[in-house]
Amino acid sequence: MRKLASLSVILALCGGAFYAVSAAEKAAEPAKEAAAAKTPLECFESRKGASELTQRDVKPDWPNVKCSPTTGAALWYGDPYDGTVPMGKMPGLDIAEGKAVVKPRTEKLALMPMCGVSCHNGVGPAFNPPKLPKDKKPAPVPTMEAMVPDLANFQHGRGRIWCMDCHHTTKRNMLVDHFGDPVSFDQPQLLCGKCHGDKLRDWRDGIHGKRIGEFVSTGKKRWFTCTECHNPHNVQDGARNKGFIQVQPEPSPQLPRGMANADHEKLHPIPH
Amino acid sequence: MANNDTPCAGTAQDRPSDCPVQPASADPAANELKTTRRDFLRAGGMLSLSSLMGTAALMTQSDDANAAVEWGEHFQKNYRLMTTEEKNEARLRLERRYSDEYGKKVAVDTTEAQPGMLMGYALNIRKCIGCRRCVHACVAENNQSRGPRPGEKIEWIQVLRMERGKFEQEKMNHGYPEGLGIQVGGNAYTPAGQVLEGQYHYNPKAVPEADATYMPIACMQCEKPPCVKVCPVRTTYREGDGPVVIDYNWCIGCKMCMNACPYWARRFNLTTPVLPKEEMNPVTHYLGNRPRMRGVVEKCHWCLQRTRHNRYPACVEVCPVGARKFGNLLDPESEVSKILERKNVFRLKAELNTFPKFFYFYD
Ligand code: SF4
Ligand code: SF4
Numbered sequence: 001m002r003k004l005a006s007l008s009v010i011l012a013l014c015g016g017a018f019y020a021v022s023a024a025e026k027a028a029e030p031a032k033e034a035a036a037a038k039t040p041l042e043c044f045e046s047r048k049g050a051s052e053l054t055q056r057d058v059k060p061d062w063p064n065v066k067c068s069p070t071t072g073a074a075l076w077y078g079d080p081y082d083g084t085v086p087m088g089k090m091p092g093l094d095i096a097e098g099k100a101v102v103k104p105r106t107e108k109l110a111l112m113p114m115c116g117v118s119c120h121n122g123v124g125p126a127f128n129p130p131k132l133p134k135d136k137k138p139a140p141v142p143t144m145e146a147m148v149p150d151l152a153n154f155q156h157g158r159g160r161i162w163c164m165d166c167h168h169t170t171k172r173n174m175l176v177d178h179f180g181d182p183v184s185f186d187q188p189q190l191l192c193g194k195c196h197g198d199k200l201r202d203w204r205d206g207i208h209g210k211r212i213g214e215f216v217s218t219g220k221k222r223w224f225t226c227t228e229c230h231n232p233h234n235v236q237d238g239a240r241n242k243g244f245i246q247v248q249p250e251p252s253p254q255l256p257r258g259m260a261n262a263d264h265e266k267l268h269p270i271p272h
Numbered sequence: 273m274a275n276n277d278t279p280c281a282g283t284a285q286d287r288p289s290d291c292p293v294q295p296a297s298a299d300p301a302a303n304e305l306k307t308t309r310r311d312f313l314r315a316g317g318m319l320s321l322s323s324l325m326g327t328a329a330l331m332t333q334s335d336d337a338n339a340a341v342e343w344g345e346h347f348q349k350n351y352r353l354m355t356t357e358e359k360n361e362a363r364l365r366l367e368r369r370y371s372d373e374y375g376k377k378v379a380v381d382t383t384e385a386q387p388g389m390l391m392g393y394a395l396n397i398r399k400c401i402g403c404r405r406c407v408h409a410c411v412a413e414n415n416q417s418r419g420p421r422p423g424e425k426i427e428w429i430q431v432l433r434m435e436r437g438k439f440e441q442e443k444m445n446h447g448y449p450e451g452l453g454i455q456v457g458g459n460a461y462t463p464a465g466q467v468l469e470g471q472y473h474y475n476p477k478a479v480p481e482a483d484a485t486y487m488p489i490a491c492m493q494c495e496k497p498p499c500v501k502v503c504p505v506r507t508t509y510r511e512g513d514g515p516v517v518i519d520y521n522w523c524i525g526c527k528m529c530m531n532a533c534p535y536w537a538r539r540f541n542l543t544t545p546v547l548p549k550e551e552m553n554p555v556t557h558y559l560g561n562r563p564r565m566r567g568v569v570e571k572c573h574w575c576l577q578r579t580r581h582n583r584y585p586a587c588v589e590v591c592p593v594g595a596r597k598f599g600n601l602l603d604p605e606s607e608v609s610k611i612l613e614r615k616n617v618f619r620l621k622a623e624l625n626t627f628p629k630f631f632y633f634y635d
Contacts, residue, residue, distance in 0.1 A: 046592040061376045061554055066412050073405055076412040077589050206607035207615070208635075210594030214582040217605040229593065242401055244593045246478035250404035253430070253472060257422035262473030268463050 043067030043074045046210070046229045047245050051103050053082060071248045080212040080222050087223055088187055093204055099220045105185045105227060106173075112185065115172035119143075132169065136162045150233035166191055166232065188226040345369070350507060351519035351558065362521075363558060370563060374552045381557040383580040385512035391574055391629065392514070392601035392608040393585075394617065395488060397466070398634035399595035402479040402486030404431050406587035406596065410490075413575060413586035414561040415553055416539075419546030426539045428572040429490040429587060433474040436483050437464020491516065491537035491572035492620060492628030499529035499538065508569075514601075514629055515574045517559035525567040534621050535628075538571045574598070601629065 045051045053065045066076040084101035168174040174182035175191045183190045193200030202208035211221040370378035407429045416426040443459045507522035530538040544566040556562040560576035575585035588596040599606030617631040
């Protein structure tokens, strides 16, 4: 009873204020709904096109990942090991069983299983034994370039390396190491380390690249492999000044009360 | 005024920002009395009287979930002085209140520092591309306020964009100072490098830009933290495993620490924090990401709710370029130890003798 009475008093007291507020609320509602509808349920992880996660609840009120409504990037990991497999042996790395996992790239590269059966199948006059151009200049094949657009703009090595330096000659769904042995697409580090030894050493020690999960040195970690962050074909990228491709940034911070824009930040106190 | 507050407290959990007068959820008696602990301190002599009134208010309103900042919470001790039982009581009280408020099972962890652990952080400024994913990962993890109005959006990490600097032959005759007819200085005062002066609100279509470098800044978890020295109620302090934390319940909102911090790391809850239920992270730590109240200071605590359980901080996990590294400084095998051993590192504003455990490095 007392509560009811006090409620009505309150309503009477702040009625005016309330009307104004609820009008504003109504205006804000559709915008809010649109934003909710736009929230992507699939987000990309490091760079666009390399690996994706689909948001789902792994526990009640606990998603595996949260995606950015602005850029579609993964912004928060509820389950850092989602969709991972054991990393496999890595020379110089002695990690207990099950403590190092990676996101398999093979599934993602859906084309790969077909490469070795459809075209590069080892049959036909050009392949038996495999004959490769002596000048190590690949003949442009339109079908190939249509399937892998990066090839038309191949930059890696600036003309000093070619396809077969990284891809296995006969097993086209594999990469190749220094001994000519096939390497899985899930373990590109075994290949890239051939040339980028300093980076491999830093990656092994967790200085270069990225690991998520448990930070203690004995903990379980998901390792990001080379190609999850770098596109091996297109390694130079116009306006940037780093080894990483350009991405859209997340929104900038809120402006303080009464500040219309942040133009003052662009002015240096001493003109130049 | 006092009456004006009450209906808003009722709707506060849904749309707190629409409340004409913000209720002070820090205070159990606020909804009824509009009296906060800050007021109590100001009028020390009034303390006992106000407390009695507060108690009375709580007893009559005990069925209202939103007024349910129990009086035990109001009168609890400084976290560091609590016994284990008292900490447990405080934990249960908070879990009850948060679960009610956010409509889900909220856990408030009180795990202590583990022996043999000294947390450290390293950031590769050569790698950072200024994408701000770390900023927003931090918000997703740490239950910061995220309302649309000024003061309602709190971010702990700031990413500063600085010019690379460019020196041109054409400018050789433009000296300093200008207009005297005599060139007394050169033109190489053009901004360049890590000068801690630049843009926070940059927003290009794509980063990194060729003419910029980026430097994220947050709490450095100083070994000699000036913020701790100035806190009059000693509610902010350094934990045994390194991070500098805040017992939000004991904070009086005087902002002394914000003035003392040389790294612009601390944020103030000017309004009642706006935290939508569905976005609230239910895994919290008492000294970490549990929801805050209006009128208290907050800052980065290296995701204590994660790191106390060996998990990487949220910002480390989302950085697309792997610029952020975290580990145990006492473990020679950890990433940060390896970085200190092998790379060139620096501490920001080292001349202030704050001894940050946050190191910048480059390849
Ligand atoms: S960076 Fe600022 S808030 Fe963090 S410990 Fe140092 S002085 Fe305190
Ligand atoms: S997420 Fe990484 S690259 Fe992006 S701004 Fe933060 S530190 Fe820099």
